Amino acid sequence: MNKIWLIIQREFLIRVQKKSFLVATVLVPLIFPAIIGGLVYIMAKEAESAKPDNVQVVDESGKFTFENTKKFIFIPLHLPVEQAKKAYNETKDFALLYIPPFEISKPEGLVIYTQENPSIEKVGDLESILEERVRDLKLEEYKIDKETLKSLKTNINLKQINLSETGEEKSSSSGLLYGLGFGLGILIYMFVLIYGIQIMQGVIDEKTSKIVEVIVSSVKPFQLMLGKIIGIASVGVVQFLIWIILISVLSTAVLGYFGLKMPQKQAMEQVTKKFENNEEVKEAMDTQNSKATEFLGNLGEIPFTKIAFVFIFYFLGGYLLYGALFAAVGSAVESIQESQQFQFPITLPLLIGYFGLFMFILRDPHGSISFWLSVIPFTSPVAMVGRIAFGVPAWELALSMVLLIGGFILTTWIAGRIYRVGILMTGTKVSYKVLVKWFLMRE
Amino acid sequence: MDALQVRGITKRYSNHTALDQVNITIPEKTIYGLLGPNGAGKTTLIRIINQIINSDEGEVLVFGEKLNTRHIEIIGYLPEERGLYKKMKVGDQLLYLAQLKGLSRNDASVKIKEWLDKFDIRDWWHKKVEDLSKGMAQKVQFISTVLHEPKLIILDEPFSGFDPVNAQLITEKILELKEKGSTIIFSTHRMETVEALCDHIALINKSKKILEGPKKQVKDQYRSNTFLVEHRGNNFTLPSHYELMKQESVEENLYTSTIKAGKDIKGNQLIREMIDITDVYSFQEKIPTMADIFISLVKGEGDEALKKHLQEV
Numbered sequence: 026m027n028k029i030w031l032i033i034q035r036e037f038l039i040r041v042q043k044k045s046f047l048v049a050t051v052l053v054p055l056i057f058p059a060i061i062g063g064l065v066y067i068m069a070k071e072a073e074s075a076k077p078d079n080v081q082v083v084d085e086s087g088k089f090t091f092e093n094t095k096k097f098i099f100i101p102l103h104l105p106v107e108q109a110k111k112a113y114n115e116t117k118d119f120a121l122l123y124i125p126p127f128e129i130s131k132p133e134g135l136v137i138y139t140q141e142n143p144s145i146e147k148v149g150d151l152e153s154i155l156e157e158r159v160r161d162l163k164l165e166e167y168k169i170d171k172e173t174l175k176s177l178k179t180n181i182n183l184k185q186i187n188l189s190e191t192g193e194e195k196s197s198s199s200g201l202l203y204g205l206g207f208g209l210g211i212l213i214y215m216f217v218l219i220y221g222i223q224i225m226q227g228v229i230d231e232k233t234s235k236i237v238e239v240i241v242s243s244v245k246p247f248q249l250m251l252g253k254i255i256g257i258a259s260v261g262v263v264q265f266l267i268w269i270i271l272i273s274v275l276s277t278a279v280l281g282y283f284g285l286k287m288p289q290k291q292a293m294e295q296v297t298k299k300f301e302n303n304e305e306v307k308e309a310m311d312t313q314n315s316k317a318t319e320f321l322g323n324l325g326e327i328p329f330t331k332i333a334f335v336f337i338f339y340f341l342g343g344y345l346l347y348g349a350l351f352a353a354v355g356s357a358v359e360s361i362q363e364s365q366q367f368q369f370p371i372t373l374p375l376l377i378g379y380f381g382l383f384m385f386i387l388r389d390p391h392g393s394i395s396f397w398l399s400v401i402p403f404t405s406p407v408a409m410v411g412r413i414a415f416g417v418p419a420w421e422l423a424l425s426m427v428l429l430i431g432g433f434i435l436t437t438w439i440a441g442r443i444y445r446v447g448i449l450m451t452g453t454k455v456s457y458k459v460l461v462k463w464f465l466m467r468e
Numbered sequence: 469m470d471a472l473q474v475r476g477i478t479k480r481y482s483n484h485t486a487l488d489q490v491n492i493t494i495p496e497k498t499i500y501g502l503l504g505p506n507g508a509g510k511t512t513l514i515r516i517i518n519q520i521i522n523s524d525e526g527e528v529l530v531f532g533e534k535l536n537t538r539h540i541e542i543i544g545y546l547p548e549e550r551g552l553y554k555k556m557k558v559g560d561q562l563l564y565l566a567q568l569k570g571l572s573r574n575d576a577s578v579k580i581k582e583w584l585d586k587f588d589i590r591d592w593w594h595k596k597v598e599d600l601s602k603g604m605a606q607k608v609q610f611i612s613t614v615l616h617e618p619k620l621i622i623l624d625e626p627f628s629g630f631d632p633v634n635a636q637l638i639t640e641k642i643l644e645l646k647e648k649g650s651t652i653i654f655s656t657h658r659m660e661t662v663e664a665l666c667d668h669i670a671l672i673n674k675s676k677k678i679l680e681g682p683k684k685q686v687k688d689q690y691r692s693n694t695f696l697v698e699h700r701g702n703n704f705t706l707p708s709h710y711e712l713m714k715q716e717s718v719e720e721n722l723y724t725s726t727i728k729a730g731k732d733i734k735g736n737q738l739i740r741e742m743i744d745i746t747d748v749y750s751f752q753e754k755i756p757t758m759a760d761i762f763i764s765l766v767k768g769e770g771d772e773a774l775k776k777h778l779q780e781v
Contacts, residue, residue: 107762235551242518
């Protein structure tokens with residue numbers, strides 16, 4: 026036991042002391058707040074510096090009257106289009122808009138001349154201004170007023186409520202659950218893969234550097250394997266905890282900074298003021314506001330402690346299950362390249378869990394495929410964590426957990442038997458048949 | 469007391485037998501040479517003694533006690549296929565390996581400093597192994613083997629990778645360890661090492677032990693009362709109880725004769741009789757070298773053929 030502890034310590038310390046560990050641990054949490062902060066900053070700058078563009082207009086149809094907007098200043102020209110084009114080339118204006126005479130039902134032949142390639146966004150903005158005007162003209166023609174039209178538009182949001190067996194009403198939001206399941210599932214998938222390969226690499230290094238014979242003359246191969254797996258797991262857990270702490274501290278700091286500069290409510294008011302005369306926008310804002318409150322309410326309904334516990338359990342269980350298999354592969358081969366052929370069958374069930382997450386669990390969390398995926402040990406770490414937020418019956422969760430514990434005991438046992446022979450074998454051409462032979466070899 | 473007794477050890481793999489009923493006895497405080505060609509089963513035997521693998525039959529006694537996990541701490545093992553963690557510092561590495569052998573951190577630290585001083589490499593503590601030359605790394609490896617003052621030290625080809633100066637240094641350290649009471653098992657192909665260092669030897673060939681005993685006794689076993697005499701002039705006749713096997717001319721009028729004496733005749737008598745008939749320059753009994761014995765036994769020649777071969781070379 027004491028010796029396993031020594032091995033765990035070594036495996037942990039050599040990894041934690043590496044520069045790459047420090048860099049990854051510090052940089053990853055910085056990325057998110059940095060991206061958010063950067064985007065907010067750029068958007069703010071852009072909004073400040075954006076100047077309206079000049080657009081020269083030759084309107085031969087006589088159907089348009091342009092009002093200047095925040096983005097465009099319209100300069101009506103009363104010239105034939107050929108002359109206008111020549112004159113436009115002398116100026117530094119953004120564009121020349123040419124509107125020939127047209128039928129309202131068939132607005133065709135409108136052209137925009139520019140000196141540089143205009144952005145899709147700007148062209149789109151111009152188009153919508155034109156479309157709106159044409160629409161108004163049509164309304165006039167069909168004798169419909171704007172108010173009637175507005176009253177035709179309907180917007181329905183279904184409020185989702187789970188009726189539990191006790192009859193208690195629980196509000197839920199599938200979007201939120203989807204996001205949560207998605208994020209946690211991928212996190213487990215990545216963790217198992219990244220750290221599993223680290224175990225394999227560590228075993229290969231020991232084998233190729235030939236230290237392994239010295240070590241196994243002091244400890245049992247099984248102890249060495251277990252020590253390595255646990256040691257690397259603790260690196261992962263520590264790194265993960267540091268990330269959580271750093272991310273929450275930094276996010277609070279970043280949000281606090283921008284929050285102070287422009288408190289949300291004030292920002293909201295500013296926006297509303299701008300669109301005051303636009304009834305439609307205002308209404309949309311109102312629904313959004315109520316949606317935000319609902320979202321926060323739903324957030325409160327999700328049992329985060331339970332999810333966190335389940336997440337940690339599957340995080341470690343899945344890691345141990347696959348880690349042992351990665352150790353066995355590492356012991357059998359002499360280089361990472363050589364390991365490819367054995368890596369695939371290991372990562373396959375993990376991949377099935379990963380794709381199952383998208384194809385079944387997030388779409389139909391209570392279907393039978395979702396059930397099986399979240400109960401079978403090889404796929405359950407990814408699948409159950411993706412499913413847990415949707416609510417899983419206690420017996421299913423218990424079954425899945427028991428099977429996972431059984432699963433990693435089984436894989437560790439199998440891996441241990443292959444490992445003890447594999448680490449001392451060099452220069453053997455390893456196939457699946459050889460692995461089976463090693464597995465069956467007596468103590 | 470015997471440091472190690474191996475009794476009837478057999479190890480079978482699916483398609484061959486690595487060791488077949490091997491018995492060896494290694495007396496305490498000796499240097500014991502475990503000889504044999506590649507693939508004979510030496511490494512398998514050593515791995516069994518180190519509890520890396522288990523035997524199928526037979527038992528191993530260490531200082532009279534059946535092999536168990538406590539013995540890990542009193543055995544020091546330097547495998548032929550050896551290495552160190554490349555990215556680890558010398559000091560940390562030695563600390564780790566010593567602790568795995570059951571030393572406390574503080575004891576290990578003190579002993580590592582002593583050994584680094586002995587090899588005059590005090591300032592290596594913070595060097596990474598990957599920055600050391602092969603010979604330097606071998607020194608560190610040797611230290612790691614003997615750091616916990618094992619009573620039984622097993623060295624598999626210990627001199628490979630050492631230049632003559634360092635080989636000499638290691639030899640000195642090995643002799644010192646023997647003086648301090650350690651028993652040392654050498655597994656090697658280098659016969660000059662065996663001649664110079666070993667007290668006892670065993671020869672393993674094709675999974676079987678074919679020879680064992682004190683080195684002198686083994687050599688005596690293959691003595692054939694044959695002498696090499698260097699002398700001037702060759703016009704003499706040897707008495708009938710001698711047989712002239714071979715006579716070569718070394719330089720003008722100087723000859724070397726290989727003479728086999730009759731059963732009860734001592735070297736002194738031969739000298740006496742030779743002096744009377746010729747000028748004797750040198751006189752030497754022809755004793756087979758370990759290399760001679762090794763090669764002829766491994767080639768599978770019988771005892772008689774061996775003796776004949778040894779007379780001829």
